[in-house]
Amino acid sequence: METWRVGDVEITRVVDVVQPFPPTRLIPEATPDAIADLHGWLRPHFLDEDGNMRLSIHAFAIRSGDARILVDTCLGDKPRPLGLPGWQSSFLEDLAEIGFGREVVDRVLCTHLHFDHVGWNTVREDGAWVPTFPNARYLVGEKEWGFWEHEVDRYAPEAKHDSVLPIFEAGLADLVAMDHRVSDEVRLVPTPGHTPGHVSVRVESRGEQAIITGDLFHHPLQMAHPEWRDTADVDADLARETRLRFLERHADAPVLVLGTHFASPTAGRIVRDGAAWRFEV
Ligand SMILES: [Zn+2]
Numbered sequence: 001m002e003t004w005r006v007g008d009v010e011i012t013r014v015v016d017v018v019q020p021f022p023p024t025r026l027i028p029e030a031t032p033d034a035i036a037d038l039h040g041w042l043r044p045h046f047l048d049e050d051g052n053m054r055l056s057i058h059a060f061a062i063r064s065g066d067a068r069i070l071v072d073t074c075l076g077d078k079p080r081p082l083g084l085p086g087w088q089s090s091f092l093e094d095l096a097e098i099g100f101g102r103e104v105v106d107r108v109l110c111t112h113l114h115f116d117h118v119g120w121n122t123v124r125e126d127g128a129w130v131p132t133f134p135n136a137r138y139l140v141g142e143k144e145w146g147f148w149e150h151e152v153d154r155y156a157p158e159a160k161h162d163s164v165l166p167i168f169e170a171g172l173a174d175l176v177a178m179d180h181r182v183s184d185e186v187r188l189v190p191t192p193g194h195t196p197g198h199v200s201v202r203v204e205s206r207g208e209q210a211i212i213t214g215d216l217f218h219h220p221l222q223m224a225h226p227e228w229r230d231t232a233d234v235d236a237d238l239a240r241e242t243r244l245r246f247l248e249r250h251a252d253a254p255v256l257v258l259g260t261h262f263a264s265p266t267a268g269r270i271v272r273d274g275a276a277w278r279f280e281v
Helices: 034-042 091-097 142-148 159-169 236-250
Strands: 004-006 009-021 053-064 066-070 108-109 123-126 127-131 137-141 175-176 186-190 199-205 208-212 255-256 269-272 276-280
Touching: 004 199, 004 208, 009 091, 009 199, 009 208, 034 053, 034 276, 053 091, 108 186, 123 159, 127 159, 137 142, 137 159, 142 175
Parallel strands: 066 108, 108 137, 137 175, 208 255
Antiparallel strands: 004 009, 009 053, 053 066, 123 127, 186 199, 199 208, 255 269, 269 276
């Protein structure tokens, strides 16, 4: 498991699954010809030999002071679409190994409520879906929930019922603002577009800074082409605008960027590259 230190804060990546995924399934304009000139920096970490994205579904486990904060809960042990079937991963064992056992996680936060970010919110016990982390507060964006309350995830309509509603029913959900402060060192940053209430997560400690993207980017190739439409974005125009603003703000800055779906090494810096940007690891 990879760990990064940001001042006094420790962030560890805990993987659920890494999946090869054809770029055009998410980004229709990212054809083999159109991304050929990006191979120099996308390979070997982010594109495999067959030209597929290496799409990682992982959580970030953050220790900030006494708080144990889990960002995004991946797929879970549930049947799911997109060639991502019920996955018997060692996710919970891996979390326990780094001191994030089910009983001691205090905060669970989802950057948004798509199925691949809420899965381990719950586990099945005695035929019912129950909170995986019974002593945690689950932070749910008020705006995000306001959208999904009346919508279904078209990729996995059942996700709301097996992974989100049980948290509300157990009384563990706190609806929070898009700039909510989670701890002294961790706060949410609004990055809407992928979903209406989508947030990124900023970590600041002792003058050092990191930011967890969420699905503002699915893949580093979007830094070279932030204008390309991502079919999973709920509001494509707003998502494009948010990507551009994020790139402008973080390029050539001393900010460690942690990609929510970026395969290992996952973390790097955004650097300006002509009229666009690239990800330097
Ligand atoms: Zn996702």
